[in-house]
Amino acid sequence: METIIKERIKEVKKGNAQAFEDIVSFYQNKVYFICFRMIGNKQEAEDLAQEAFIRAYTNLDSFDERRKFSTWLYRIATNLTIDRIRKKKPDYYLDAEIRGTDGLDMYDQLAMDEALPEEQVENLELRGYIQTEITALPPKYRSVIVLRFLEELSLQEISEVLDMPVGTVKTRIHRGREILRTKLRHV
Amino acid sequence: MRCEKDIIYLMHKYLDEALTDEEQRILSNHLQRCEDCQRHFHELKRTDTLASDKSKITTSRSFTDSVMSNIPQNKNRASWLGWFRHHPLVSAAAVFMLLMVSGIFSAWNQDSQVTVSKQEGVVIEEGTVVVPKDVVVDGDLVVRNGDLRVDGHIDGDVTLINGQFIDDDPSEAPEGEELQAYVSGELNYVNQIFEWVWYHAKNFVGEVFSMQEKESPE
Numbered sequence: 001m002e003t004i005i006k007e008r009i010k011e012v013k014k015g016n017a018q019a020f021e022d023i024v025s026f027y028q029n030k031v032y033f034i035c036f037r038m039i040g041n042k043q044e045a046e047d048l049a050q051e052a053f054i055r056a057y058t059n060l061d062s063f064d065e066r067r068k069f070s071t072w073l074y075r076i077a078t079n080l081t082i083d084r085i086r087k088k089k090p091d092y093y094l095d096a097e098i099r100g101t102d103g104l105d106m107y108d109q110l111a112m113d114e115a116l117p118e119e120q121v122e123n124l125e126l127r128g129y130i131q132t133e134i135t136a137l138p139p140k141y142r143s144v145i146v147l148r149f150l151e152e153l154s155l156q157e158i159s160e161v162l163d164m165p166v167g168t169v170k171t172r173i174h175r176g177r178e179i180l181r182t183k184l185r186h187v
Numbered sequence: 188m189r190c191e192k193d194i195i196y197l198m199h200k201y202l203d204e205a206l207t208d209e210e211q212r213i214l215s216n217h218l219q220r221c222e223d224c225q226r227h228f229h230e231l232k233r234t235d236t237l238a239s240d241k242s243k244i245t246t247s248r249s250f251t252d253s254v255m256s257n258i259p260q261n262k263n264r265a266s267w268l269g270w271f272r273h274h275p276l277v278s279a280a281a282v283f284m285l286l287m288v289s290g291i292f293s294a295w296n297q298d299s300q301v302t303v304s305k306q307e308g309v310v311i312e313e314g315t316v317v318v319p320k321d322v323v324v325d326g327d328l329v330v331r332n333g334d335l336r337v338d339g340h341i342d343g344d345v346t347l348i349n350g351q352f353i354d355d356d357p358s359e360a361p362e363g364e365e366l367q368a369y370v371s372g373e374l375n376y377v378n379q380i381f382e383w384v385w386y387h388a389k390n391f392v393g394e395v396f397s398m399q400e401k402e403s404p405e
Contacts, residue, residue, distance in 0.1 A: 033244050050250070058259065061273075
């Protein structure tokens with residue numbers, strides 16, 4: 001897959017903008033996952049993910065082709081999301097839960113219209129709860145652990161995306177995971 | 188729940204997929220004996236599984252179209268700009284040269300009017316600057332775009348830009364002692380554009396050095 005993506009990047013650099021479409025289709029859900037897990041709101045996550053792709057396109061000339069494209073793209077997405085979180089009001093933690101639940105509640109409502117079996121409804125509620133707890137994590141743990149939850153990057157790659165030492169990445173994942181464990185153990 | 192931190196560290200290492208065979212053995216041995224750690228381990232694994240669940244976390248159907256309609260389609264312009272971005276020194280030098288050259292040319296072509304640096308007692312007649320008989324100009328004189336006739340006296344250097352020194356005998360310019368009769372300093376002509384540049388460069392260097400002299404304690 002990496003080689004196909006590399007081909008596409010070369011085409012885009014040559015001036016074929018349409019070749020970028022394949023890149024977007026391939027990475028959209030991964031980028032969206034990062035944004036959504038960090039910000040906890042569907043609409044905002046979609047905006048951020050789109051913005052990340054547009055930035056990647058406009059800055060493609062500065063992408064070093066010897067490096068891995070995914071790490072570069074995730075770095076753009078993560079930085080955009082961190083910026084967005086920072087720009088929010090400091091009372092973010094208080095309304096974080098509402099936001100998180102909000103997005104997924106509406107989602108739940110939509111799904112429930114289709115009369116889901118009880119078990120699945122419970123499952124959706126659990127999803128909302130998990131997201132709320134992730135969004136409630138302090139941002140410095142959130143970005144690291146969300147990249148880990150993507151289950152695609154090595155610790156070394158996460159450290160490259162976030163531009164921090166591998167040791168810091170490890171400790172933050174462990175701390176974040178422990179916090180989440182205590183929150184999720186009873187559900 | 189009071190098990191050593193080491194075991195919990197190994198659990199995290201397991202979830203980070205970084206356990207060595209030896210560590211794997213230590214961990215599983217311990218888990219067989221310790222129920223609290225088993226529970227802890229189970230909770231951690233479950234946390235990872237729940238948080239990594241990607242079902243339902245998908246973009247809307249219009250996502251790709253939306254991105255594609257928002258990107259600038261003309262990439263050529265961007266690559267052209269990209270060249271400048273990748274060669275900042277060359278770009279800076281080009282801009283500098285452009286400004287320099289245009290500055291010099293505009294200064295050269297600025298006006299074809301006769302100008303003279305000192306006005307007192309000096310008369311301008313039909314493109315000729317005249318220093319009348321009984322007038323003594325105190326200091327240097329610069330005449331631009333005009334000829335200079337000195338009937339009186341100039342106490343300093345004379346610079347003629349785009350002009351001639353007019354004498355009673357028009358065939359040749361005055362030199363040496365003959366010149367001393369009118370001008371006590373040097374006589375400079377600036378007629379070509381390169382001389383004009385040279386003149387400015389000389390002036391500039393002169394200013395720099397005179398500033399240094401002023402700054403020095405002597």
